[in-house]
Amino acid sequence: MKQLIESGRFSLEEIRERVARIHRLALARSPYLKTGNFTRIHSSDLQLLFDLYDQSFFEGEMRAALGNSPLRFRISRRMTSAGGHTVRFTPRGGHGTTKYEIAVASTLLFQAFADDSHRTISSCGHVCHDRLEALQRIMEHELVHLIENLVWSSSSCSAPRFRSIARRFFGHTESTHQLITPKERAFVQFQVHRGAKVRFRVDGREYQGIVNRVTKRATVLVRDEEGQLYSDGHRYAKYYVPFNLLRVIREK
Ligand SMILES: [Zn+2]
Numbered sequence: 001m002k003q004l005i006e007s008g009r010f011s012l013e014e015i016r017e018r019v020a021r022i023h024r025l026a027l028a029r030s031p032y033l034k035t036g037n038f039t040r041i042h043s044s045d046l047q048l049l050f051d052l053y054d055q056s057f058f059e060g061e062m063r064a065a066l067g068n069s070p071l072r073f074r075i076s077r078r079m080t081s082a083g084g085h086t087v088r089f090t091p092r093g094g095h096g097t098t099k100y101e102i103a104v105a106s107t108l109l110f111q112a113f114a115d116d117s118h119r120t121i122s123s124c125g126h127v128c129h130d131r132l133e134a135l136q137r138i139m140e141h142e143l144v145h146l147i148e149n150l151v152w153s154s155s156s157c158s159a160p161r162f163r164s165i166a167r168r169f170f171g172h173t174e175s176t177h178q179l180i181t182p183k184e185r186a187f188v189q190f191q192v193h194r195g196a197k198v199r200f201r202v203d204g205r206e207y208q209g210i211v212n213r214v215t216k217r218a219t220v221l222v223r224d225e226e227g228q229l230y231s232d233g234h235r236y237a238k239y240y241v242p243f244n245l246l247r248v249i250r251e252k
Pocket residue numbers: 141145156157175
């Protein structure tokens with residue numbers, strides 16, 4: 001496999017054809033991915049993509065290099081900034097088998113190409129036209145991590161070796177995605193950002209507070225004598241509030 005990875009190279013035209021074929025085959029074979037902008041996804045879809053990429057780009061050598069090492073696929077709803085994540089689990093003391101896991105962030109995919117999307121989506125230096133294309137870019141990136149782990153036992157997407165493999169096999173010119181994170185969406189659609197003064201209602205009561213953190217929801221700190229003591233000397237209670245329930249209070 002090392003030789004294939006070090007010397008392999010595809011033209012942009014070849015990459016386009018193979019990637020488009022994988023897009024077609026994934027939609028034809030997956031019971032979950034019905035259209036390019038699928039609304040359901042299952043970890044078996046990642047397995048399906050893995051096999052299609054292994055055949056189209058690596059002559060089945062990824063599977064062969066894995067040997068008996070298990071490779072698990074996972075859809076993560078909690079990852080909100082990275083598009084994917086590849087982990088290598090090494091056994092303690094060198095006994096037992098190494099295991100691998102590839103996780104993909106479904107929140108980012110589902111927010112991309114939503115009806116209310118406000119901008120073009122690109123990933124790894126390519127504009128993506130639907131969710132499946134964005135998922136393919138994420139998978140391609142994670143496959144390079146897996147390959148580096150298999151061949152060299154370590155991987156870094158900011159290092160030259162990674163960039164070279166990603167460029168020669170998949171035409172990637174960047175290591176990052178520009179998928180829409182919940183943080184960006186919160187800001188663009190609802191003007192919610194860290195430090196914003198907001199009000200919201202819970203069970204008919206109105207509260208005012210400060211946004212302390214933005215993930216899938218906003219963490220809002222509300223002054224509360226019973227609450228936890230913070231470094232500013234005040235006590236606050238914490239609320240996790242969906243963005244659409246927050247009203248930003250503008251300072252005059
Ligand atoms: Zn990476």
